[in-house]
Amino acid sequence: MLLDVAISCAAFLLLLAVPAVALGSRPFASSLIYALSVIPLAIVAVVGVSALLGVGEMTTAVLPVGLPWLGSHLSLDALSAFFLVVVGLGGAVTGVYAIGYGRHEHEPWRVLPFYPAFLGAMVIVVLADDASTFLLSWEVMSLLSWALVLAHHRESEAQKAAYVYLVMAGFGTMALLLAFGLLAGGEGGYAFEAIRAGKRSPLAATAILALMLIGAGSKAGLAPLHVWLPLAHPAAPSHVSALMSGVMTKVALYGFIRVVFDLLGPLEWWTSPAVILLGSTTAVLGIVYAMMESDIKKALAYSTIENIGVIFAALGLALAFKASGLTAPAALAFSAALFHIFNHMAFKSLLFMGAGAVLNATGRRDLDGLGGLIGRMPVTSFLVLVGVTAISALPPLNGFASEWLVFQSVLKSPELPQIGLQILIPAAGGLLALAAALVAAAFVRIYGVGFLGRPRSEAARQAKEVDRFSLTAMALLAAICVLAGIFPGLVLDTMAPAVHAMLGSQLPLQAEQPWLTLVPITESRSTYNGLLVMVFIAVSASAAAWMVHRLASRRLRRAPAWDCGFPNADPATQYGAGSFAQPVRRVLGTILMRAHEEVKMPPPGDPSPARHTVHTRDLIWEEIYLRIASTVNVIATRMNHLQFLTIRRYLSLVLFSLVSLLLVLALWN
Amino acid sequence: MELIVNLIVQGIQMALVVALAPLLVGLVRKVKARLTRRRGASLVQPYRDIARLMRKEVVLAENASWLFRVVPYMVFAATWVAAALVPTFATGLQFSWTADLIAIVALLGSARFFLALAGMDVGTSFGGIGSSREMMIATMAEPAMLLTVFSVALVAGSTQLSTVSHFMASPEVGLRVSLGLALVALIIVAIAENARIPVDNPATHLELTMVHEAMVLEYSGRHLAMIEIAAALKLLLYISLIACVFFPWGIATESDSLGAYAVGALAYFAKLGAGGVALAVFETSIAKMRVFRVPDFLGVALMLALLGTLLLFVSRSL
Amino acid sequence: MGNIAFDLAHLLAGGLVLVSFMMLYQDRLYALLNVFALQAVVLSAAVAWQALIQDASHLYVTALIALVFKALVIPGALHRIIQKLGIHREVEQVVGVGTTMLAGMGLVALSITLMLSLTSAADAIAREDLAFALSVVLLGLLMMVTRRNAVSQVVGFMSLENGLILAATGAKGMPLVVEISVAFSVLIAFIVIGVFLFRIRERFDTVDVGALDSFRGEKR
């Protein structure tokens, strides 16, 4: 029953593309389509929650489409249900946002047909229960998001982004194809049921894990396969960016989890370090890039990479614990990963929506053209501040709760029997801690430069608050961030069936703890209570404020900024995106990005201004991707000579192939 | 009944930290002055400063936003909550389970985060310089701190400060290399986080070397007072933390008698005093670093903390 | 009878290969055409002999076509083309005659060893015929590859085709042989006097294939 509802919703979303094409650019089309997309997604989210809560049974269904002799298997289990919640919630809220945001689109017909279908495809990926349905919907998801990235196709940036994106998606899909090829075997047992039943050697299992890391990892943004992400996510319209960063990367993670935790069967313990290390380095790399980036949407995209790294690290921890049969810590790490997935959906969507609101209000994405928005767009700024606080893993918001769980699972590493892992996991934890600290710095920079201070451009000075729909959507997400932060136990209890389905174990029931405290293992070991922290801070802050105002002075005078006595009216004298990043750039950027600064001083007496330029290089892009591209180019150029041969030479090729085949035959005899 | 006692103890603890913090600052200043052969201000001078600031009017920059005005209270609150959760003279406080060591680190992080945002709010170059440097220092100090937490937590099997403190007080801990490394790392972090020499100079207003002070340059009156208290609280917190984790002698436990509480309180005062004197001695014997040398200094902490964590396993498996 | 039948068939087929070698050796166009005519005659004889020993009267048609069309009409037509278009009388070679001959010998050795080792089951005449036919085919192809101008390439192709006819007639009782030989003659007629040379002459002074290649489809 639940499954049928979810399938109908997905089908409705896919079919919504048809009226979207038909309506074209009518003025009401945009609002109508977005509004219509909200309903099924909300239903999907409800379906997911009810399935997790055990309302209604979880079933499978076989549709007569897809691979002919197999049909299209779909099923709803706890894991799918959890991701249905992520997709449904993220999608529905984004839909609300888009009702307002979408009006500003110049060519809505380049977005509308693809948008609902993209969501529908994601729902199907999550429900898929056989390899072909999974890959089909997966690739449809990529394809449609590619089309969405090209909504502003006149910008050459967008074209490049879309190209890199789709090629990487194709690469990832090929890896997945190979992985499923190994899983299904030569006879083509593509149904997940058959795959689960199959036995495979440790070598094959390792190969599948590696292929999944490539396939799902490239889609999620795992370094060094992440390069498309900071290009593609910002290039899309902002509500699509929100979906891509907030939801699509989660669907990619779903693919990884489904295969590695569910279908693959046992893995050797020595496979987990790769996942952990990849995850934690991705986290650090992603956030260092975010720290250097001055395009607000790009910076957010890089921060997505960071979060994906954290999630992968947590999943790797779960793998390590699972391989040694430690199901309780595995459940802890896995819950942390799922929780972070949910949280990241909420705050990253919120932040991209905020960036979209800013983009609409000012027309600018570069931090150095913004500033002072907190006075001009107060609601947006407040909501974004909530998101920024959440993503920086600050208590009492949700980002901290999941990050805290990750650290708690890191601290379970002494229970592992392998000394290698015992050493490696805390080291990886150190990387995660570094990443967490950098996140705070990066978001102080984004918020401080983008929203605080004085306006850096005329556009920012003229900015106006955005429409109600956008604000409502952002407010909803901000509320989720807060609620999940102060009631983490409830979220964890709700997702517990998904954890149980994958690992056969789950966290202790959190709802029974006094004061809704989060107690992942035992009370004497570690506890955290978001609610109380929230209450304490709120109470002590307001008490302090009240006391001070009451007992001491409450006088206040507005005056020009002090600035050590030399205030300068030019907003360019503020700290900008580049200058804020300077200390971190000097510390980490010199190594990771070969950053160097160059100062051009005019000779004495020359009144021309001195110039300070910063050069950074994207080493991964240059050393891996450009190399591959140039290799392909070189080969293509070499081979191209074959297009310009004479007929005689072509005949020689024929003769040559004939003679060599004859020789083969003669030798074979 | 027990609940009431516990609540009282918790309340005393909270009041105590706020009350003691300026005194600690005064002590450090006094000792530093004496060491440089000055007489120095009175021990209670920080109280006077705060009281005066409280009474003064606030001069607010014209374009300062609501955030700028809210931040001092939030910073104070977050720091206070964090400080209240660190056992001072007794463990097993009523609300100690609200947050563990990691959460305390994160609470301090929140305080710093908002302060840095406030530094950016008015849109001056000094605010920016302070914020960006503060965050840079934090990006090194916070992981070092967390790694220290890891070492301690891995030894004690808990991140709950009461449990850790109990464990550390028990004889089975012994002397461990990694704990020593962790201690050194934590001290470095504490110096950096509290903007002490050699990382920052709390007494300077020489623009280019300022970090923390540059960030709060636009604050005045009661706002500045809140920030000053918060800073003092933070210093107290770190010393309490070091004391409670590495020198848990004399600390009272949940069910102890009143006498034990008294002993605990005395021991705590002694530890605070020792910490303050040690800090003053250290600060007078060393010169301030250039800002871009700070990462190296903190890198040492990071390395030590990491080494401490790793050695934990190496030495155990030997 | 059987012996003589085999020997003569063997002789004629071998002769065909020999003539193919002679063609490789030529460096004047006219001489090449003459040698080609000689090959056609030998082919015609071989086919006629096959017709006789297989008692397949329709093969005489093939023999006749070979004799009339390939030994007389085509060489004559090519003579005229060379004269009319004023083509260089020399065969422009890509590699030297010696190298070509060596390669040719290698090809013949390959085809004979291959055929003899592969076809142990087939009857003797077919075996020999096939071995020599394959040699002729390969030599024809070699000629097309090592010669620059169109006329000698056409000759190479025709020699290749002679090998095919030899193989077809050697296969006992193969149907459609006549039709195939007719079809091939049409093909060759196409090549020689067909639309292409006509159209090419409209635009170029030469039928050197190299000139055609300058366009290479996609201009560089």
Place this chain on the structure above:
Amino acid sequence: MNPSGFDPTVLVLAIPAISAALLAVLPGYRLTARLNMLASLATLLAALALFAVDRPAPGDYLLIDDLNIVFIVLNTFVGFTAATFSASYIGHEIETGRLTPTHVRFYHAMYQLMMFGMNLALVSNNIGLMWVAIELATLTTVLMVGIYRTHEALEAAWKYFILGSVGIALALFGTILVYVTAQPVLGEGTAAMVWTQLMSRAGEFDASLLNLAFVFLLLGYGTKVGLAPLHAWLPDAHAEGPTPISAVLSGLLLNVALYAVLRFKMLMAAHPEALAPGPLMVGMGLLSLVFAAFMLYRRRDIKRLFAYSSIEHMGIIVFAFGMGGPLANFAGLLHMVMHSLTKSAIFFSVGHVTQIKGTQKIADIRGLTQSHPVLGWGLALGVLAIAGMPPFGVFMSEFLIVSSTFARSPVLALVLVFGLLVAFGALLMRLTGFIFGEPTGEMRPAQASFVPLYAHMAIVLIAGVYMPGPMVAWFQAVARLLG
């Protein structure tokens, strides 16, 4: 046998033959274009009638079985849609004066003659007849490729002609060898050239001679299929001829040649001791795939670009059939059908695009979705489909090929995937340029019939998501037949 004695097989051959004769004498391009369409439609209906009636018993010359009926229906269908497209295309060519009415008359006659040749090759039960039919089809296409009489067109036709003739010669040699192999078993005469007979006694043949024959046949017909390194004629022939012919070449003629290769592969497979044809086909398939994939990058001519893509896909198909097994064969068949439909659809749209823009240069074709949305998106759908994106049929077949290969021989699958990715990168790069960005050049609206284009894409789309049960069963039967 069916009671009425009605045999659609004859119709499938007779209609094109008769209409070819008719078209050769009738004047007026509008009329002939319609007649051409009509005749193609009639042939398609006749081909469909093959399902309705009982199959005639195989004779010495004609045969209808599960395998070739796939090809015949596909052939006649694309023949029909291409004729529909050709009607609007040729009209424009006459307007711009690239073709004269005489040429068009010739063109239409040749079109039907070519259809006749291909149909004959498909229904023939005789390896000799098949050879003749394929030669006929080749010769007619040679003439059509050269129909514009430009330097490039003539060169392309000449190249096609020479390489095709050599291919034909090699194929004939192979055919003779098959006869020689079969003759001791089946006796002299026609019997030794009849498929059904050959297949039934294949086990008794001499294995080594069969091997030799297969080498020649693979190279001979492989030239027609366009396998590297025998492909050289293909890109030029596609690029320089009229676009309907490019569509037919890619969509049909390659398939017909492939059909011949498959037939002989089946013969080989039926013999237990014969050299497994798989490795040869796998090798040539992969070579073609990788080679064509790299060649895609440097193309400047849009039609040549897609011609190379045809080589690439022929490589994939031959690879799949070379791998063998029910799954790979099924995938190969599916891929072949999908490629025919998709590639001809691409050429339909490319035809209109080049007519509008007046150029085939890739660099001059930009922003089509902006200037000509229907055409641009049609092209986009086609290219995405051919690049292997879902939900189109090509994705399904590539999915089956890759996943089934990887479990059997990982290295081959890696090479395959490599080639696919390289080609994917090139096609996508070009596609982005074609349909996005600021449009350039001629902006006038397309006077085009989009029905063939979108009909093909609709079929490809539906097949990617849903394949009707009977069709699947039938494909599976064929796949089993192919061994």
